[in-house]
Amino acid sequence: MVQAAISMRILHLGKLKPLPEKVACPLFSKSGLSLFFPFFILLLAFSLPLQAYIGPGAGFAFLSSFFILFLTFFLALFSFFSWPFRFLLRVIKGQRAYKKSSINRFIIIGLDGLEPTLVEKYMSEGKLPNFSKLKKRGTYAKLQTTIPSISPVAWSSFMTGSNPSKHNIFDFLSRDPKTYLPDLSSARIGKPKKTLSLGKYNIPLSKPEIKGLRKSIPFWKILGQKGIFSTILRVPITFPPEKFNGHLLSGMCTPDLQGSQGTFSFYTSDKERIKKREGGMNIPVTLNGDKIETYISGPENTLLHNDEEIRLPLRISIDKNKEEALLEVSGQKFKLGKHTFSEWKKLTFRPGLGIKIRAICRFYISQIQPHFEMYLTPLNLDPEKPALPISHPFIYSVYLAKLLGSFITLGEANDTWALNEGVLSEEAFLELTYSNHEEWENMLFNAMHKTKKGLITCVFETTDSIQHMFWRYLDESHPALESGQAKMSAKVIEDLYQKMDGLVGKVLGKTDEKDVVIIMSDHGFKSFRRGVNLNSWLYLNGYLSLKEGKKGSDEWFKDVDWEHTKAYALGLGGVYINQKGREAKGTIHAGEETKGLKRELIRKLDGLKDEERNSVAINKVFDRDELPSGPYLDNCPDLVVGYNEGYRISWDSVTGKVNNLVFEDNIKAWSGDHCIDPRIVPGIFFCSEKINTKNPSIMDIAPTALELFGLQVPSHMDGLALLDAQNFSLDKNRKEEKK
């Protein structure tokens, strides 16, 4: 009433025209009581007129927050209302997932290279209670591996349920018959096909070619076609990731940012430590006072016509008293003490044109005085912004990194070469390896927590890496014990097995009676005391010729005379016939001549004796033509060599070096191996249920998964289901267990 009266009286001022509606008022009038963005609601809850003033401050602080709230709200609504439609769509598509399934979850834990004899020994000593529990409850058996017994081959057979001749992976390396040079067997990463030349730049107009070379279909893809969800973590030969109904993080063979399988950097001010390195590069540094100006060696700049390495400046300020250093790189500054691994650090490489290539890495200072020495991990693809696809869907790696923190993405994650080369100490290697392992465990348990029905598979390469590098402590006669780093003991391996037992216990603790658990390894392990240089043997026996005047050949057959060579060895177990029409400078005709040569080589190599040690070095040579057939058998080496325990192909032979020495001691820390006669390195197989055979094969896992989820096993699979779904009753097994 009073307000109305005042208005009337103002109008009585006669000619006074009403002011426009939007006359600005002093600030304490009405604007403070208004709504602008939803975040003001909170502010408006206060009665002070000043609240109008805190808008930007509050906005700055709360805008993201309220945006998230609203986004969440709308996503919740969308999720809620669209769910019936999505469900209907799945029904229409015939994806009646789990309708015929005998189980809720099938959990497969791969412990790469876990050795049956050690598992049995430690179980008998009561050191592996969870493995023992699983054996008692269900099944323990040795698992037949593939020919050859190499991880990429075995895991490819695991996922496809078929022999190598059907999935096309026969080794880590394959060879290009035109050049006799090695290729990665599992994937090919090429340059973009279309580019635009602009000044110094070569601008890509298409995506780089990233092609997986493994053939056949992984069983999780078949499950996905029927609507059964899978989470696949770090299974070897899953790079590049394939589309399917589920989540996948690529494992072994995922490259680093430099396109290699892992190239570490070793910074040293000690000139005597500069030498040729197999798995990494030396970066010599000079101390200027307490400062070092150096760089991080990045990927090649493919944007330029003349590819050149992209480098990031790295400044190191050393505090000798505190035994630490201040590192400045890629806009970051951080202190790092001696013998401490840094957290994952993000690096950004800028090749030009505003493009950024992201990587993550960890630093480790091994020595400050008298010489500065620092190890830098290979540059891993940043899982939050990967330069190459490393997961399916693409956002899966982003999700894992956001949820659990940055993690190693490199396929060959554990830097065995850094230990081999003495760049990392044994302790540092173990610390780094177990740190990687922890990241994978976190991913596994996150997947288990989120998956109520479906398949979960996670492969840990921790077991493989540590056994490769520490097996010598189990073998008192190992030559490597007398040279290089040998400060630790067999306890390292025992600890490893006990840690894996702990992992098994945690997994079992998160399962129930509707889950089936398999713990398996793709192959076992044996000592690698002596290397066999097959190329030298072929040379000394007249099958491989060198160029005139040469008494040996450098890497990759540099001095080999191909026009007079009949056979050569490449990779970890293969011998190839230098065949006419197939190899660029072939000398042996296909057909009878090849067969005859193979017979001759088999006759000579089978039972090849190491006279120095009075021991058989080669148990058996497998003829490709006698291996199970398949569409890709032609890509298999002509002969696959099965070495005896204690032997393996020598380091030099793998890389195509030829000399006069056939047998040599292996003095590297890499002292255990499995690239031998597959019959003496079976894997382990534990299952929470009883199985229908005493001799399971790694190829049986895929059909078993399909059977358990009620799907038909495709005829191309060579494996057989280990559990018969029709007769399979979890309840029945449980009752038997209780009895």
Place this chain on the structure above:
Amino acid sequence: MMWIFNSVFGKIFDFIFFLFRSMNPWIGMILISVLTALLMLFVFRFTSNQEGIKRVKNKIKAHLLELRLFKDSMSLSFKAQGNILRYNLRYISYSTKPMLVMIIPLILILIQLNFWFGYEALTPGQETILKVKLEEGHNPLDIDISLEPSSGFDIQTPPLRIEEEREINWRLQAREKGVHDLTFIVNGQKFTKKVSVAQRPLSKISPLKVKRNFINELINPGESPFPGDSPIKAIEVKYQSKDMNLFGWSIPWLFGIPPWLVVYFALSIILGFVLKGIFKVQI
């Protein structure tokens, strides 16, 4: 004391806008928005738990991705939403400290900006209302008050005395460009109030002059306050709000918030987000 502070603070803004007074007000607005964004980033950088914010933002993003990755599972979707809300609360808690630190400077900044961007100066010939608000105990019907004539404006009406509101109003018409002093004689005492007519595109306009009092002076620092024993509580000149015109589009009031404030809110926040990467600040 407060007036000294206001004078100094006001001078800073006079200095900031000195070169931009003859230019389009948008230039001044962008400048002050950049400065505000930088100030806010600075405060955030040094008062907040940057690592905590980064961690909690990553968790929120992860659970948002979870909604997409596990879209077929209702229970997981709801759990993810629950987690988003949980981490959002933590994020808000991390943001509270810098926000509290920022409130005071921002209040002061906004008060000043209101003078520069809140009002349009009168134009010659334009009419306005002049209000004199009296203190309690003074009756507008009894008080001896007069408004002295000036060359800058015409007094169009005799004083209208509103007893219930303790208010006396005049209607004025601006005549000449410039900043003019209105002079009142109240019970023989002289009081003044500035009136702006047709200033530069960006000029400082004080619509209200108040009596000495901490809060009053804080909010209305444009002119020196009346003495504490003054019978006048406040003198107000009604100005039109300043129009913020963007390529011919006049930015409207938004839920009662004036256009300049809308623009300032938006620009300072956007610029803050744009610049955060350069200064490596987590917000």
